[in-house]
Amino acid sequence: MNRSVFAAAFAWQSHAVLGRHVRVHLRKWHTALLPPVCEPLIMLLAFGVGLGSQMAALTWNGAPIGYLTYLAPGILAYTAFMTAFFQSLFSAYIRMHFQKSWEGQLTTMVRLDHVVWGEALWAASMATAYAGMVCLVLCGFGAIGWLDLHWWWLPVVLPLLFLTALAFSAVGLLFTSIIPSMDHMGLPFFLVIMPIGFASSTYFPLPDLPVLSQVVLLNPLHHLAEGLRFLLIAGTPTWHLAAGAGLCVVLLAVLMPIDMRLLRRRVFGDG
Amino acid sequence: MTTTDTPSTPVAVANLLDARGLVKSLGGKRVVDGVDLSCGPGEVLGLLGPNGAGKTTSLRMCYGFLRPDAGTIRIAGHDLVTEADAARRCLGVCTQDDTFDADFSVRGNLEQAGRYYRPRIPDLGRRIDELLDRFGLAPFADQMPETLSGGYKRRLMIARAVLHRPRVVFLDEPTTGLDPQARMAVWELVAGLRADGMAVVLTTHYMDEAERLSDTLLVLQSGSVRAKGPATQVLGDVVGEHIVVLPAGEARVAAWLAARGATPSTVLGTWHLPLDAAGLAAFVAAFPDLRYEVRAPTLDDLFMALAEERTP
Numbered sequence: 001m002n003r004s005v006f007a008a009a010f011a012w013q014s015h016a017v018l019g020r021h022v023r024v025h026l027r028k029w030h031t032a033l034l035p036p037v038c039e040p041l042i043m044l045l046a047f048g049v050g051l052g053s054q055m056a057a058l059t060w061n062g063a064p065i066g067y068l069t070y071l072a073p074g075i076l077a078y079t080a081f082m083t084a085f086f087q088s089l090f091s092a093y094i095r096m097h098f099q100k101s102w103e104g105q106l107t108t109m110v111r112l113d114h115v116v117w118g119e120a121l122w123a124a125s126m127a128t129a130y131a132g133m134v135c136l137v138l139c140g141f142g143a144i145g146w147l148d149l150h151w152w153w154l155p156v157v158l159p160l161l162f163l164t165a166l167a168f169s170a171v172g173l174l175f176t177s178i179i180p181s182m183d184h185m186g187l188p189f190f191l192v193i194m195p196i197g198f199a200s201s202t203y204f205p206l207p208d209l210p211v212l213s214q215v216v217l218l219n220p221l222h223h224l225a226e227g228l229r230f231l232l233i234a235g236t237p238t239w240h241l242a243a244g245a246g247l248c249v250v251l252l253a254v255l256m257p258i259d260m261r262l263l264r265r266r267v268f269g270d271g
Numbered sequence: 272m273t274t275t276d277t278p279s280t281p282v283a284v285a286n287l288l289d290a291r292g293l294v295k296s297l298g299g300k301r302v303v304d305g306v307d308l309s310c311g312p313g314e315v316l317g318l319l320g321p322n323g324a325g326k327t328t329s330l331r332m333c334y335g336f337l338r339p340d341a342g343t344i345r346i347a348g349h350d351l352v353t354e355a356d357a358a359r360r361c362l363g364v365c366t367q368d369d370t371f372d373a374d375f376s377v378r379g380n381l382e383q384a385g386r387y388y389r390p391r392i393p394d395l396g397r398r399i400d401e402l403l404d405r406f407g408l409a410p411f412a413d414q415m416p417e418t419l420s421g422g423y424k425r426r427l428m429i430a431r432a433v434l435h436r437p438r439v440v441f442l443d444e445p446t447t448g449l450d451p452q453a454r455m456a457v458w459e460l461v462a463g464l465r466a467d468g469m470a471v472v473l474t475t476h477y478m479d480e481a482e483r484l485s486d487t488l489l490v491l492q493s494g495s496v497r498a499k500g501p502a503t504q505v506l507g508d509v510v511g512e513h514i515v516v517l518p519a520g521e522a523r524v525a526a527w528l529a530a531r532g533a534t535p536s537t538v539l540g541t542w543h544l545p546l547d548a549a550g551l552a553a554f555v556a557a558f559p560d561l562r563y564e565v566r567a568p569t570l571d572d573l574f575m576a577l578a579e580e581r582t583p
Contacts, residue, residue, distance in 0.1 A: 100370045103370040106336065108388060108435075109360060270297065270338070
């Protein structure tokens, strides 16, 4: 059962569904381009430059560091996480429930496994593309001398960002399968986005509390943010990257079969 | 998985749809219980039954939305479970709801649907042009589907269902909510699909539609097949050969019916009595002075008879 769930990710039908989403998105590229460019730009300017200028230097890895430098890898990780979750929750729910485009696809050779994998792959692809945009914005900050990172690592981290996004799209699809209506869309934000986002070292260093330092070890976003930070600021790959990747694989392995089962029940009333 | 770009050779089978012993329980309740469905090339099978009879569940099993608890489904000779891709390549589905892709134009919908088939549809562009012309959609090809009228939306749904030249087409209430002109336009399209040699499986609540379009009617009740055959045969089996219509409340007739253990259907103050030839002869002999109308049974009578069978 599980093997066939994961085999569907590589089926041509899943890629046809992914192609459909890419095709729709590319037609709206001029408006679709604004969020991934503007959001990190605003966040880096408002928090990194604005708030950062009001703060004393942070201590990270035993050395003082400017807030903009601390924030840059965090925003990269947060973009992958947030974009994937948002796509697989809101957009997938709208396509499933309101547009009924899932049902249209299911009348062809595409089966539910393919539709779900198409959604997950699209959410991860879009998140990776958005993260790529963030990389370009960071390069812009570097070009004017506001940021100094180990730039050659940027292209290398994109596959890891894709894996992270794929894992969080599985989390988003879990909520797509269980939320009763659009009115309940706020719940995943309180239950998932805020706890994971705040306990992740993306926007600020976590306080040194014994319990919290143990809990964040289970947060793949924390490992991704810290791993990217070591990589881009210190130029050093650390165990955080492996831990983040491992947790993402576990998330995918556990959640995708559950997603399939719950979505089958939701879409077909069966299972 | 087949990924070549040439279509497979059509398999010659007597029944393009061959479903046997279908059983399905949903929510702990047995919704379909041992249903057989078959439909040959150039045949229209009309699936009828009151709400909750198991029509939609049977159909959803046949086009792969639901997996049967028991039974087998073969589409053009291919098992829907073990040869899923080959079977699905041979079937087309027009669902009851409009499920086109709101992000694409009319033509774009057909182009996108074409990408969901392997082997790929040969000459897809030419096939789309042909369908746009045949279904009267050419003037609206670049419009978004939501701008179409109800009748043209249905045409688009059917065009999408037959884009890949399937051998079995499922049409789930294709004319519900349409005005008479649009309904008749859809009837013409269904007749065209039959002429093309497709096996067409149709569900509808419109009795005239079922009678006019279907070669064979299959009546479901409480998840089982109640009757099957040409419309006249099904009506004769379930309803009777004649319907006597007279004002309700005639005491003599009530007593005569009670003696025979029969109960009339009451519609708007009239009794509708289903009778076979012998029963009609007895009725005429019993009431020589009574004024009444004798008509042929319709599928409306069939539905009423089924409803009364369900009522304890």
